[in-house]
Amino acid sequence: MAGTEHRPISRGRVAKREAILEAAMRVFAQDGYPAAGIDRIATLAGVSKPTVYNHFDDKESLFRTVMRDGARRSATKITSAFDTRFGAADDPAGRPDIAEQLAEVAFLVLDCQLSDEGWTLQRLLYAEAARMPDLYDEVVGLGGVPVRNALAGWLARLANRGLLEIEDPEVAASQFMALIAGDLPAMSALGTRPISRSALVAAVDGGVRTFLRAFAPRRRSRAVQVRPPATSAGPSTVG
Amino acid sequence: MAGTEHRPISRGRVAKREAILEAAMRVFAQDGYPAAGIDRIATLAGVSKPTVYNHFDDKESLFRTVMRDGARRSATKITSAFDTRFGAADDPAGRPDIAEQLAEVAFLVLDCQLSDEGWTLQRLLYAEAARMPDLYDEVVGLGGVPVRNALAGWLARLANRGLLEIEDPEVAASQFMALIAGDLPAMSALGTRPISRSALVAAVDGGVRTFLRAFAPRRRSRAVQVRPPATSAGPSTVG
């Protein structure tokens, strides 16, 4: 019925496929899955409608591919950035301040999660989760799980160095993400309106502060000051 | 253009209106706003299609009413339960254990937020937020804000009694809700599959524990043990 590649030989025209996928992402983002029209997708992609059906079995297959690709792209984007900055070779003890590192990680995660594509994926996933439960599982497995695992591993290393007091790194990772996200979804109206950089900084600051109050070693807790890393360019929803 | 009551005199037939709204909620929940059909809503409500249009201007007006009513109902349900249990007349210092109180509040909030109606509202809101930003604001103002305010007020009272160390009750309330919700949305696939009661208890337990580690007074922190209150009947997604 539906293999990932239903055309046995797909030579040459990869560019069209990419164009279709990108246009589909945009139209789905704007109109939602049910209201999105193949005609509009085809037009936006600069392609005729039958060509769309030449690349994808049907509308749902196209949608699933868009979601899968997006989740994969988001996850690799964030995990790779995470690895180059806080990879296993990195020694957390050599860093100046834990709060600063946590804040940097927070901005790393949020810059991806709060990007246009991240929001779009979340909204579409929410909208269709009830009708496509398997797609939900797939996207979470591709997008959410790897990120949390990377974060949990890093937190565990911090804990091993005695820089944090963490019992269950998985739980701590979830809670860290929950804390730094906080009210941002509500404030940005699920990504449909821009959020000020200062609000973002405040959210991260508050989340990191609370996280440290909970997980810092019990001795003296020094004051926490957070500032956004200059390296991370803000996504378009974060002006 | 569109008043809340476009029929100047609406006598008598309130039952039909209720039936339509309830049927609409169900059909919207199942099919999503764009794919839902007025015909199906009318049939499910035991009403003819023109009657639907006699009560509501158009499909979007019906949808907005459904969302507004749902948000209001959810909010009053939770705030009233909260007030009767932890109202301003209540003296938090007279209670046995703060962890237990926090857990009780957590179950109160989650039982509402994770109910079928709560999930439905969230999914529909997510799905249409991009197309109806004003509806988003309205629903958040009706549903989310009052709950957070009630929670923040209660936390502030706890802090005044010296039972918690909280700088900003609003932030603490947000973080509390974020912590106790945690992975539950992902685990229940946004409410589309049941969640075990033990998982719910574990989530609340972890959230409350971390919250207390962050906000309990700095002196000795006694061990935290959480158990669900027997009074709160689990919603259907929480078996």
Place this chain on the structure above:
DNA sequence: AGAAAACTACACCAGAGGGTTTAGTTTTCG
């Protein structure tokens, strides 16, 4: 009782959207 309002069943319209077909053109590759 009687009038007004609400409701019902049913037919109807117009538009849109998924998906296919046809016939002809361009690209690719051996």
Place this chain on the structure above:
DNA sequence: CGAAAACTAAACCCTCTGGTGTAGTTTTCT
């Protein structure tokens, strides 16, 4: 070059759906 594959434009089919009109029936209020 020449054939296979991919692409295009356009028309087409079919179903669904939002929304309306008509004509007759029930409810409700005075």
